[in-house]
Amino acid sequence: MITATNLTKTYGVNTVLNIDSLEIPKGQSFGLVGNNGAGKTTLFSALLDLIKPTTGHIVNNQIQVDQSEAWKPFTAAFIDESFLIGYLTPEEYFYFIGELRGQNRADVNAHLAQFSDFFHGEILGQKKYLRDLSKGNQKKVGIVASFIGNPEVVILDEPFANLDPTTQIRLKGIIKELAAKENVTVLVSSHDLIHVTEVCERIVVLNKGEIVKDIATSEATLKELEQFFAGEELV
Template sequence: MIEIRDLKKVYNGVTVVDVPSLSISAGESVGLVGNNGAGKTTLFRIILDLIRKDSGEVISKGYNVSETDNWKDYTGSYLDEGFLIDYLTPEEYFYYIGSLYQVSRSDVDLKLDMYREFFNDEILSKKKYIRDLSKGNQSKVGVIACLLQQPEIILLDEPFANIDPSTQIRLKNILKQIERGSNCTTIVSSHDLNHVTDVCQRILLMEKGKIIKDIRTDSNTLTELESYFSVQQVESFKSIDRS
């Protein structure tokens, strides 16, 4: 489904992404974890051809993402509120996204009705522009908008941030339902190890642009990750003390 080969991105002499090889199969649910600056968002942006790589390639269903737009027809993503059209109401935005993928207004309404619990009566029919919504509610709009086309690939960058615990649980249920009910490939980055290990079959741990662990999720995965980041925190404190 997605193949990454010899991928590198360098900013000001610092390598921020260095992934020699990565393969993600159709239907896999993959979690991407790492500290701030690990390269997660940069990797997402390269996969979505939002920034130029320095070398290597990203292949999506046989398409090189930097050479064609065909992959956009089956790929949904939400990275942050900056990708929303904030002078529209949520309804206007959903209809606009639907129109891009030949989804009629009536079908958009049917799909939105499926997510009323997730919206928690805070999104629809409020006569608010997206810019006037809280960051959490903007995130809800972005996540659901990327599902309207029923994509084969979904990329979500920190979707659990800024939303309340009840909504986090609802989002996890949506992601689990997608995993059970389709052959959709999902890639989710998150700082919340509990959430990402709960919804993803596979965890990629990034550090300084490199994928240093590739783990099949089991009952020990959360403990393994927590142990890793605990050691990282201790090493960070030691480094501060030495300085």
């Protein structure tokens, strides 16, 4: 589904991303972990053609992302608050995204109805603009909006950060459910090793832009990751 080849990104003399090859098959739930500055967001941004790689390229479903825009209809993402339109109410924002993805208002409403638990009554009908919502609630809006229109690739950068415990647990359920669908590829980055091992079937560890671990998740994975990151700190 997604392949990155010879991918590097350099700012001046700093190489922030250096991936020889990475392949993510269709339907996989893929977790990306790494310390700050490891290149997680850079990788996701390159995947969305928001930054131009210094060398190499990414192919998403046979479409090279910096050559054609044809990957956009089946790819959705929530990276940060720059994916939200501050002067819209949550409803307006959902309908806007829905219209761009060919969903009418009834479709969007049906979609939103599934998430009433997740929203916890704090999103819909609040008479507030997105810019006036709390960080956590903004995140909820962005995450749910990225599910609109049945995308085949969903990219979420740090979806668990800023969320309250209840919402984190619900989000895990939602991502698991999404990953269980055969044709949906989910890419998640996180600082929370427990969450990420729980929802992802494969975990890649980035360190200073390079892939240092590529693990198929098992019982032992959490321990392995914890050891790795603890060891890192000591060095």
